[in-house]
Amino acid sequence: MRLLKLSGLVLGALCFIVRGDAQSPDLAEKPVWTLEFIEVRPNNMGLALGYLDDHWMRVREEAKRQGAVLSYHRISEVLLVAPGSKTGDPNSIVLLTEYRNLAAFSGRESSSIPYRSIYRAVRQA
DSSP: OHHHHHHHHHHHHHHHHHTTOTTSOOGGGSOEEEEEEEEOOTTOHHHHHHHIIIIIHHHHHHHHHHTSEEEEEEEEOOOEEETTEEEOOTTEEEEEEEESSHHHHHTTSSSSSOHHHHHHHHHHO
16 A cells, blocks of 8 residues: 555656646747637627728738738628517627747737838728
């Protein structure tokens, strides 16, 4: 019984020392997703979608061209009506962005990723 406890303790200590993630890729190199939720005033959905097309989508497209963004999606919700129930919100938009890694995500606010040049390129286009 003592030998079993001792071997269990040694095995547990080895797992903490090795950390058990030798095969896992570095977390800093995995893609990072952002989710933004926008509530739109009634009757302003067209204006909001137009603004997102002119600004948000163009910035994401330029960032994708430069390699900082892998993908991006704009999802507008709809109201589903069935007899006896209503689900969804016709006045909301969900924005999803997949960044290449943690550095690209963090760089959107700093100068390590050339987001200033992305905004300049979008303004000039």
